[in-house]
Amino acid sequence: MDQVRQIKIARLPSLILAAALSSGATFAQVNLGGVWQNQLDEDFPDRLAGPELGDYAGLPINAADRLRGETWDASLLTLPEYQCRVHPADYASAFADIRIWEEYDRDTQNLVAIHLHHFAWGTERTIWMDGRPHPPEYALHTAMGFSTGKWEGDILTVTTDHLKEGWFRRNGLARSDRAVVTEHFIRHENGLTWVTVVNDPAYLVEPLYRSRDYVFSVAGQIAPYPCESVEEIIRPKEAIPHHLPGTNSFLKEYQAKHGIPEEAAMGGPETMYPEYRSKLAGAGAGPAK
Amino acid sequence: MRNLSSAPRLAVTLLALPGLAGAQPAGPPQGGAPEDFANVEIHTLKTQGHVFMLVGAGGNISVQVGKDGVLMVDAEYPQLSGKILAAIRRISDGPIRYIVNTHYHADHTSGNQNLRKVGSTIAGGNVAGDLGAEASEGASVIAHNNVLGRMSGALGKAAAMPQDAWPTDTYVGDEKKLWFNDEGVEIIHVPSAHTDGDSIVYFRKSDVISTGDLFVTTSYPIIDVAAGGTINGYLDGLQKIVDLIVPVYGQEGGTLVIPGHGRLCDLGDVLNYREMATIIRDRVQDMIKKGMTLEQVKAAKPTFDYDPLYGTTTGFWTTDRFVEAVYQTLLPNKERGDGKK
Numbered sequence: 001m002d003q004v005r006q007i008k009i010a011r012l013p014s015l016i017l018a019a020a021l022s023s024g025a026t027f028a029q030v031n032l033g034g035v036w037q038n039q040l041d042e043d044f045p046d047r048l049a050g051p052e053l054g055d056y057a058g059l060p061i062n063a064a065d066r067l068r069g070e071t072w073d074a075s076l077l078t079l080p081e082y083q084c085r086v087h088p089a090d091y092a093s094a095f096a097d098i099r100i101w102e103e104y105d106r107d108t109q110n111l112v113a114i115h116l117h118h119f120a121w122g123t124e125r126t127i128w129m130d131g132r133p134h135p136p137e138y139a140l141h142t143a144m145g146f147s148t149g150k151w152e153g154d155i156l157t158v159t160t161d162h163l164k165e166g167w168f169r170r171n172g173l174a175r176s177d178r179a180v181v182t183e184h185f186i187r188h189e190n191g192l193t194w195v196t197v198v199n200d201p202a203y204l205v206e207p208l209y210r211s212r213d214y215v216f217s218v219a220g221q222i223a224p225y226p227c228e229s230v231e232e233i234i235r236p237k238e239a240i241p242h243h244l245p246g247t248n249s250f251l252k253e254y255q256a257k258h259g260i261p262e263e264a265a266m267g268g269p270e271t272m273y274p275e276y277r278s279k280l281a282g283a284g285a286g287p288a289k
Numbered sequence: 290m291r292n293l294s295s296a297p298r299l300a301v302t303l304l305a306l307p308g309l310a311g312a313q314p315a316g317p318p319q320g321g322a323p324e325d326f327a328n329v330e331i332h333t334l335k336t337q338g339h340v341f342m343l344v345g346a347g348g349n350i351s352v353q354v355g356k357d358g359v360l361m362v363d364a365e366y367p368q369l370s371g372k373i374l375a376a377i378r379r380i381s382d383g384p385i386r387y388i389v390n391t392h393y394h395a396d397h398t399s400g401n402q403n404l405r406k407v408g409s410t411i412a413g414g415n416v417a418g419d420l421g422a423e424a425s426e427g428a429s430v431i432a433h434n435n436v437l438g439r440m441s442g443a444l445g446k447a448a449a450m451p452q453d454a455w456p457t458d459t460y461v462g463d464e465k466k467l468w469f470n471d472e473g474v475e476i477i478h479v480p481s482a483h484t485d486g487d488s489i490v491y492f493r494k495s496d497v498i499s500t501g502d503l504f505v506t507t508s509y510p511i512i513d514v515a516a517g518g519t520i521n522g523y524l525d526g527l528q529k530i531v532d533l534i535v536p537v538y539g540q541e542g543g544t545l546v547i548p549g550h551g552r553l554c555d556l557g558d559v560l561n562y563r564e565m566a567t568i569i570r571d572r573v574q575d576m577i578k579k580g581m582t583l584e585q586v587k588a589a590k591p592t593f594d595y596d597p598l599y600g601t602t603t604g605f606w607t608t609d610r611f612v613e614a615v616y617q618t619l620l621p622n623k624e625r626g627d628g629k630k
């Protein structure tokens with residue numbers, strides 16, 4: 001026993017030296033912990049004011065998803081069971097401040113997980129960094145999904161599945177529970193860019209890319225977010241507000257207000273790309289503002 | 290720990306009853322048996338409290354375990370009974386006391402015959418004294434009375450299933466209650482929904498609901514019209530499930546839901562499914578009101594936006610079959626002519 005202890009003690013100085021040499025320099029990972037303040041400049045109307053009805057422009061949706069949007073009635077959100085529905089993991093970056101904290105194994109100091117608390121609805125996510133597998137398909141799907149992360153250089157890349165049905169935009173465009181989301185967290189000093197790439201085999205023709213920016217907040221705090229359902233409208237318990245196909249009279253308002261051709265407002269992969277503007281102009285369809 | 294001696298009997302039972310793969314009736318909209326049972330694995334997922342979910346081929350099985358033994362909800366196919374029993378033995382060595390059948394379809398019930406025999410009914414005192422060993426032979430198989438009617442061939446036109454698989458303990462009315470493994474178990478009847486003999490099973494302390502095919506995540510609502518299923522009854526069943534659920538926050542957590550087919554769920558999943566089923570019902574209802582024929586309704590694609598999730602042109606429950614079932618069971622009584630509401 002003594003011999004073992006001696007060997008350990010003898011090796012200690014060299015371990016300390018190795019640790020000192022490596023600290024702060026060469027690990028291909030960055031610290032993301034702290035409170036990050038959400039910057040709303042990008043896509044502002046979509047995010048804080050909320051999207052307008054019938055605005056699907058720039059989203060690579062398919063025809064089935066377009067019909068989900070066209071028949072969606074915002075009054076759905078008055079149903080008590082829907083009032084406190086949280087923003088899903090792939091949409092949560094739209095809104096408010098976040099706190100990130102890291103969980104290390106005490107003995108090995110290996111990074112086990114990165115946790116993320118979101119002000120809106122107080123949702124919390126865990127991004128597992130310990131190489132564990134994703135659960136089987138028959139396990140529970142949740143709004144936050146199941147996430148694993150890895151470092152690609154100093155970028156944290158996260159893969160999330162086991163998501164519940166969510167949305168691409170808060171005007172009825174559903175994102176299915178089969179979607180797999182890839183995220184990149186990129187820190188530049190006190191800035192953080194959070195890129196979300198949604199692949200949805202049910203409702204997207206091409207992946208949907210979104211980026212959101214945050215600024216590190218030295219004194220930032222996150223407030224609680226209580227939510228309690230109330231009866232807003234007295235109606236039969238089984239009623240689900242929706243528009244029958246072809247009857248939603250609100251869909252044209254957005255096009256008229258902004259002078260956007262119907263074809264563009266209805267979205268689809270083509271409408272994501274800059275060339276689409278010239279195509280519309282060439283067809284004499286009127287200016288896209 | 291009790292009654293372990295009955296376990297070896299399974300092997301004999303399985304040998305004695307070979308070749309039941311083709312025994313299911315051809316007509317009902319139920320899951321087809323897999324081509325090769327040898328390749329089917331039984332996966333076990335702990336839900337919460339006393340309740341586990343077993344996923345194999347056919348309907349999901351819920352297993353509640355504790356000091357009183359084992360209560361199962363549904364039993365899949367007889368060819369899988371050995372694997373199912375092995376999976377149960379990994380979580381409990383107690384006797385199988387109850388098998389609750391959520392409805393009569395073979396993908397949920399044809400395994401009854403084997404699994405019942407390795408279990409035992411709780412019996413004692415005068416009953417056991419009068420009947421001897423027979424009093425406790427085999428687990429109780431509980432179901433709504435119409436399940437017995439369908440499985441025995443007394444109700445409907447489907448061929449009778451083997452008598453060994455029939456329920457031994459049926460109920461009529463709204464529900465049957467049991468106390469087992471330190472919790473209340475409510476077996477709640479939903480009329481005219483997936484079939485005319487549906488039950489959901491609510492484990493009150495574990496806070497888990499086993500829905501049978503009144504809720505699935507893998508297809509459109511399956512409605513066995515010939516066995517008394519209707520779209521409105523199905524929606525009532527979904528509402529009943531929603532009413533029993535208390536989430537932790539928003540639409541998540543709290544009560545967990547084991548569907549007849551597909552993955553473990555909670556409130557949000559049931560709400561999304563109810564939303565889809567209600568919206569499609571409303572669309573078809575509107576088309577019927579406009580005088581559209583079934584062919585016109587199908588051509589109008591009332592399921593179009595949900596087809597990427599649930600639509601299919603193959604298998605036992607195609608989109609067309611679903612639309613037909615919705616249409617048929619929404620038609621006014623006189624046009625349908627079967628006397629149902």
Ligand SMILES: [Zn+2]
Pocket residue numbers: 318319320392394397483502511
């Ligand atoms: Zn069934």
